[in-house]
Amino acid sequence: MPFVLRSALLTMLLSSVSLQAAELLNASYDVTREFYKDFNPAFTQYWKDKTGETVTINQSHGGSSKQARAVIDGLEADVITMNRSADIDVLAQKAKLIPANWQTRLPNNSVPSASPTVFLVRKGNPKHIKDWDDLVRPGVAVVIPNPKTSGNGKYSYLGAWGYVTQKGGDATKARQFVTELFKHVSVLDTGGRGATTTFAQREIGDVLLTFENEVHLIQQEFGDDKYEAVYPSLTVLAENPVAWVDKVVDKKGTRKLAQAYLEYHFSAQGQAIAAKHYLRPQVTDAGQPAFKKVNTFTVKQAFGSWSDAEQTHFSDGGIFDQIYLK
Amino acid sequence: MHQTQFQQYHGKVALKRATSEPPWVRRLLLALAFAFLGLFLLLPLAAVFSEALRKGWDVYLAAITESDAVSAMQLTLIAALIAVPLNLVFGVAAAWAIAKFEFKGKSFLITLIDLPFAVSPVIAGLIFVLIFGLQGWFGEWLIDHDIKVVFAVPGIVLATIFVTFPFVARELIPLMQAQGKEEEEAALVLGASGWKMLWHVTLPNVKWGLIYGVILTNARAMGEFGAVSVVSGHIRGLTNTMPLHVEILYNEYNYAAAFAVASLLTLLALVTLILKTYVEWQASQSAADNEQEVTV
Numbered sequence: 001m002p003f004v005l006r007s008a009l010l011t012m013l014l015s016s017v018s019l020q021a022a023e024l025l026n027a028s029y030d031v032t033r034e035f036y037k038d039f040n041p042a043f044t045q046y047w048k049d050k051t052g053e054t055v056t057i058n059q060s061h062g063g064s065s066k067q068a069r070a071v072i073d074g075l076e077a078d079v080i081t082m083n084r085s086a087d088i089d090v091l092a093q094k095a096k097l098i099p100a101n102w103q104t105r106l107p108n109n110s111v112p113s114a115s116p117t118v119f120l121v122r123k124g125n126p127k128h129i130k131d132w133d134d135l136v137r138p139g140v141a142v143v144i145p146n147p148k149t150s151g152n153g154k155y156s157y158l159g160a161w162g163y164v165t166q167k168g169g170d171a172t173k174a175r176q177f178v179t180e181l182f183k184h185v186s187v188l189d190t191g192g193r194g195a196t197t198t199f200a201q202r203e204i205g206d207v208l209l210t211f212e213n214e215v216h217l218i219q220q221e222f223g224d225d226k227y228e229a230v231y232p233s234l235t236v237l238a239e240n241p242v243a244w245v246d247k248v249v250d251k252k253g254t255r256k257l258a259q260a261y262l263e264y265h266f267s268a269q270g271q272a273i274a275a276k277h278y279l280r281p282q283v284t285d286a287g288q289p290a291f292k293k294v295n296t297f298t299v300k301q302a303f304g305s306w307s308d309a310e311q312t313h314f315s316d317g318g319i320f321d322q323i324y325l326k
Numbered sequence: 327m328h329q330t331q332f333q334q335y336h337g338k339v340a341l342k343r344a345t346s347e348p349p350w351v352r353r354l355l356l357a358l359a360f361a362f363l364g365l366f367l368l369l370p371l372a373a374v375f376s377e378a379l380r381k382g383w384d385v386y387l388a389a390i391t392e393s394d395a396v397s398a399m400q401l402t403l404i405a406a407l408i409a410v411p412l413n414l415v416f417g418v419a420a421a422w423a424i425a426k427f428e429f430k431g432k433s434f435l436i437t438l439i440d441l442p443f444a445v446s447p448v449i450a451g452l453i454f455v456l457i458f459g460l461q462g463w464f465g466e467w468l469i470d471h472d473i474k475v476v477f478a479v480p481g482i483v484l485a486t487i488f489v490t491f492p493f494v495a496r497e498l499i500p501l502m503q504a505q506g507k508e509e510e511e512a513a514l515v516l517g518a519s520g521w522k523m524l525w526h527v528t529l530p531n532v533k534w535g536l537i538y539g540v541i542l543t544n545a546r547a548m549g550e551f552g553a554v555s556v557v558s559g560h561i562r563g564l565t566n567t568m569p570l571h572v573e574i575l576y577n578e579y580n581y582a583a584a585f586a587v588a589s590l591l592t593l594l595a596l597v598t599l600i601l602k603t604y605v606e607w608q609a610s611q612s613a614a615d616n617e618q619e620v621t622v
Binding site: 059061062072073075251 | 455461462469476560561564565574579
């Protein structure tokens with residue numbers, strides 16, 4: 001017991017010492033751990049070469065909305081890296097932690113990388129799924145995480161809606177299609193990772209809707225030979241925005257470091273690391289040849305803005321509630 | 327008394343029929359009980375260890391010696407090391423007050439002690455966020471004074487104390503009430519000081535109940551997920567406890583590592599069960615000894 005106590009005290013001491021050195025906390029969503037495991041050491045090295053300063057980057061991962069909530073409630077994250085701008089907007093709307101125009105502070109609307117929503121089917125594509133229309137054929141079971149709680153699920157939903165409207169269909173048609181689609185969803189997991197487990201481990205459903213980078217992770221983890229990715233003719237592009245949290249960096253005195261950290265996402269090296277993790281780089285063409293060409297639309301293009309989409313479709317009593325609860 | 331009754335019935339009624347069912351019923355019941363145990367207890371237990379070791383000992387050892395895992399274990403130990411002694415002191419004090427004295431608001435105090443049992447752990451966590459969070463009652467003040475409570479170690483310790491609050495007191499209250507206060511009164515009459523009475527009369531009397539309460543408190547403190555998850559902030563290597571670390575590894579498809587850390591928690595549960603059985607056995611022994619002393 002004394003040993004445990006001593007080592008416990010030691011860690012507390014050490015962690016308080018390392019607080020004196022430059023330290024950043026990055027609050028991110030669930031599936032970026034592998035990316036930041038590569039990215040953080042690269043940035044640390046770059047920063048050391050440039051300034052001689054040693055920095056420590058701590059990571060916090062969780063469901064994206066939960067992470068945003070934690071930052072609002074006082075999780076002292078210097079930077080927040082999400083998969084929807086709406087999860088960063090709330091920091092401005094609910095707590096005034098960042099200015100409302102945060103997206104204009106970095107290149108490409110503060111979006112260094114993105115990933116389209118694609119389909120993952122079982123080997124050989126036994127149900128012959130090629131495009132969105134095939135998802136609503138009789139006998140096809142679809143796995144999508146809950147759009148109320150999961151960013152991944154929101155993108156799948158908006159992808160289906162936008163597929164109809166971007167091809168000239170009106171809102172009534174889109175609503176019919178999405179209603180039909182969710183009739184084919186038997187399990188609504190709360191998050192993207194839960195949906196993957198349902199599809200891959202419990203072998204439920206014929207097709208999983210998820211991000212392209214997640215598809216590659218699944219193939220790595222569960223075996224290349226078990227699944228195939230299917231690229232629909234038109235799909236939604238999930239943009240991964242980043243922002244520094246002004247209130248936190250000003251208090252901790254880490255503004256310069258936080259900004260450099262985020263800017264590094266847009267550098268050639270940062271973009272190459274993103275490409276390595278199958279996140280499509282947005283400001284350089286690093287690794288582009290490896291990516292399949294795909295026609296995409298952004299949420300902004302199809303729905304005006306994330307806040308509008310959120311309000312119309314996912315708020316309490318919104319369209320998703322109306323079609324799914326019925 | 328029992329002896330004579332037994333003798334009376336013996337011979338009049340066939341004992342076999344009176345006390346036991348036909349062999350096939352007995353076997354069926356036994357088989358059912360074992361099947362149930364096997365299905366709901368042993369199978370998951372075996373699954374944890376087989377999943378943990380599926381990729382071999384090297385992966386297992388790597389998973390439990392990895393730096394994030396080690397710091398999760400340390401944090402779990404720190405939380406338990408603070409929560410258990412505090413709740414031990416509180417539990418004894420509360421049980422003492424409730425069992426030995428009459429006062430107004432006693433039943434209210436008992437209800438309050440039970441509160442953490444009644445409240446969902448997630449709500450417990452949210453309470454602390456509401457009080458100490460940035461948007462909470464003391465948020466601004468804490469920020470101004472640079473004190474971190476939620477999303478830091480203090481918040482995790484607070485949440486752990488909250489959920490483990492009732493165990494010691496709940497264990498001691500019925501025991502102390504059953505024992506009454508005659509022995510304490512005797513000690514006082516014979517001139518013992520308050521402390522002396524506590525050390526030499528009260529605590530020895532409730533020793534086994536106390537240890538039992540501490541074991542339960544410790545098990546819950548180390549295993550708590552819900553409340554801690556809300557206040558943790560999930561910062562790797564800093565505010566992740568073991569149960570949180572298991573969830574994160576699982577969500578990262580790192581099943582072998584997730585089950586490796588889970589197997590440590592399972593081992594803790596097994597040790598707890600063994601200790602608990604030992605304590606119960608000791609308690610019944612000492613109760614039997616006491617009875618013998620009385621009859622002699």
